[in-house]
Ligand code: PLP
């Protein structure tokens with residue numbers, strides 16, 4: 001029985017669900033893993049995660065389709081990105097096939113928390129891994145905890161699909177050189193100050209620029225950028241210091257194969273942004289959130305799509321992507337993983 005939740009009123013917040021998945025790494029191997037009901041973790045005060053932030057995470061979603069199935073979107077890509085994050089942080093990658101199976105187990109066990117089709121909400125799944133034993137000298141842990149919990153969520157940005165206003169940020173995106181492509185908690189910790197400042201000034205997000213020249217668009221605190229040119233070309237920044245968004249990689253395929261758009265992944269100069277017709281932020285949490293205005297130190301860049309609704313290309317991309325995720329449109333082979341069929 002579906003839980004008695006007002007799905008339409010959900011924001012992007014944590015709610016405790018019935019089960020979470022846990023697996024422990026000790027003596028050089030992962031145990032078999034299991035679902036548990038306890039939502040708390042007890043660790044030694046000197047655990048590596050507390051002292052040296054040895055932690056990484058992922059984010060993906062499960063959906064109810066129109067015909068009542070429950071599916072997740074491209075969990076294999078989250079599994080491989082998390083393995084990459086783990087390697088970079090000297091943690092043992094959680095086996096990718098087991099990651100995908102754990103997503104299925106977790107969602108099945110919490111099926112009553114999966115928002116119904118058409119509710120505007122989805123089930124957000126948060127896998128993460130921490131260095132769990134005590135470490136006082138600067139070195140990696142040798143015991144680890146891999147966990148996965150889920151929580152029903154609504155829109156990431158207040159106002160749902162309404163265009164947002166963001167600012168060009170003076171702080172660098174926190175990811176140290178060479179770690180932009182991993183999803184490490186430490187990168188996010190270092191973006192909290194910039195995020196807090198943006199919110200205090202009335203902006204929904206920060207546009208980070210490349211730290212070396214401060215002329216190129218990178219990404220925001222929690223999403224990649226997409227732009228549409230006046231002649232309908234899909235443009236997205238190429239940089240090795242941004243997170244390789246699974247949503248963006250999927251949208252590049254949707255744009256080219258489903259909508260017949262020209263697709264460019266290339267360096268995007270801040271100076272050319274005023275020439276674009278549409279702008280959006282894409283990610284698991286953000287889905288595609290349209291950007292109506294970017295404020296660059298008092299100078300306003302206003303997109304022709306305006307502040308009332310998504311631009312026409314952004315809308316088509318949004319409808320096609322979410323149509324695939326919710327089973328209304330046939331996706332490319334392997335994109336949709338059935339949890340309950
Ligand atoms: N960039 C950052 C910094 C993020 O935190 C996220 C969210 O996961 C993304 C981009 C979007 O990535 P994905 O589409 O894989 O969720």
Ligand code: COI
Nearest residue numbers: 059060222283284285286
């Ligand atoms: C996601 O979209 O999954 C993210 O991780 C973004 C943010 C919630 C951290």
